[in-house]
Amino acid sequence: MDIKLQSIKVRDLIDGYVNDPDNGVRGYGGKLDIRPPYQREFRYDLKQKQAVVNTILKGFPLNIMYWSVVGDGEFEMIDGQQRTLSICEFRYHDFNITDPERGVLFFSSLTPDEREAFLNYELTVYFCTGTDKEKLDWFRVINIAGERLLDQELLNAVYVGPFVTDARRYFSKNGCPAYKIGSDYLNGNAIEQAYLATILRWAARKEDIKEVSEYMSKHKDDANANQLWAYFSAIITWVRSTFTTYRKEMKGLDWGLLYDTYHNNIYDTVELEHRIHDLMEDDEIMKKSGIYSYVLSGDLRDLSFRTFDKKQKREAYERQGGICPWCGNHFELEEMEGDHITPWAEGGTTTADNCQMLCKDCNRKKGAK
Template sequence: MDIKPKSIKIADLINGYSNDVDTGVKGYGGRLDIRPPYQREFRYDIKQQQAVINTILNEYPLNIMYWSVGEDGNYEMIDGQQRTLSICEFFTHGFNIEDKDRGTLYFSTLTNEEKGKFLNYELTVYFCEGTDKDKLDWFRVINIAGEKLLDQELLNAVYTGPFVTDARRHFSKNGCPAYKLGADFLNGTAIEQAYLATVLKWAARHDGIAKVDDYMAQHQFEPNANKLWAYFVSIITWIRSTFPKYRREMKGLDWGAMFDEFGEGVYDTEALEKQIHDLMEDDEIMKKSGIYRYVLSGDLRDLCFRSFDKKQKREAYERQKGICVHCHKHFELEEMEADHITPWKEGGTTVAENCQMLCRNCNRIKGGK
């Protein structure tokens, strides 16, 4: 890759700036694509944006930016999007800075001297020429030293194409359709690619594909992500119809796996809700989120029960004189594990009277039955 440095004035950078959902983010007289498909979403908070502007007004140096040069003479932003958008949005009154003496300041309320300082500030930009692979490889390298790219952001870069572009429209932007439809059931935030990473994981597994990378590679050049979106909508619709009462324990569960396994079943939603309510009230169950899969599967392994404390274990051990009640051999306390005499499903609770000590081997055999 051929890399050449050049100084670009802010006045030239913001010339023709536009930030449009349909046409994208442009600058430098419309010749610079500030957010090409492999770029991350804008993530600077207000303090970070203000820090960029104060750096410029104090005439301190900003970090180097990287633009790639296209065959048509236009440019793509490889690195520097967050700083570039901070500059452009301040100029267009997207946010303000604070001055301890003058209070809130927008670009229009700066002095003429400050405006001139801002517009004439020179950014150091490295112009990079090479193949698409060169650009993406360079994109990876220069982000190692800066704010680390998230795994999903790197995958978006590697498998850039119409599928990823459309998927990001659905899952990766503030207020995106996925947020409006299913934020209650998803961990993380859309802008940090958590929603997209989750649904891609679900979809890959649904199609029998072990790695998300392979799934994205297979769909890279599809014209849109309609199938992915339809699958997500089906999952959320199933959740809401099967479990109409929302509880915070529903957030972040592996709903994709549950939908694939139980989505074709017919359930009595009122009976499910009563069962869930009773289980939520049960102090023996420690991991309440496991209740949702349990009411569908009936598998006790989906639940996590209260464990006996050290005092209860010691009392049972002394009562048994160190003898395992199954194999009748003697063991040290550290070689034994606590077990419920009467299981939870038969009404047993985690109290001293319901505790017995088994050797590890006997407890494993009992637990596997």
């Protein structure tokens, strides 16, 4: 990993500045991509931009910026985007500052000495060169101040390419396609990369890849993210067709895992809905979201049931005289756990007369059967 600290004058930073939909946002003689595809859509407000300019005019130090070396003489802005945009926009009269004595000031309103001082102000920049893994580690280290990049944004920064660019179009924009068809089933929001992080995790697992970073590295140079989008669309279509009534408990479930495991099965969706409805009405079930996994798997571990309260456990303990009915040994109360004599699956409920106290070992053995 090669990391170099350099000073860059403002006049060099703003050289060749362009900000338009076709050419993107560039500076430093056209060699610096100020807003790479992985950057979030965030902008300083006017007061923040004015603070950057006033810092420079007063000769105070600005926070260090970080650029990634991406080619021969080409760079990407990793940290410092909003400070850079503030500098460029002030120079080209997109906003003004306010002086208590002189009033509204644009760049052209400054004195010649002030303009020269602004243009000759030296910014401190770290230039980072290395492998994708080294860059990711480096970005995580520097990602400690300001508008922090989330982990998925850091991954986008390292594995930038046609795949990430296209994936962000599907999953990372306000009103993106993923939001339109899947927002009811996903946690977080698109602009903070939550949707993209979720589908990448699902897709990596589907390919037996442990780390999302490894999956992104593998697909970095894919021409597009069509396959990823098709997989996501298939998941959402399956969820909607299998579970015909939407409930808030469906939001945020690991639908990728459920789809991969069960989508080839054929279900009577009417019967499935009746089962879900009845289970939702069951006061014994505390983890209602687990119902969706349970009706597919039949595994009781997908559910979480009501537990006995302290009074019920104390009554059962006294009734048993502290003896575990499974092993016949005596235990203190805190060494035992409440257990349903008749299990929920056989109609048992969480009532005092259905409570027995088992030692922890026996309770584990019973639960494993």
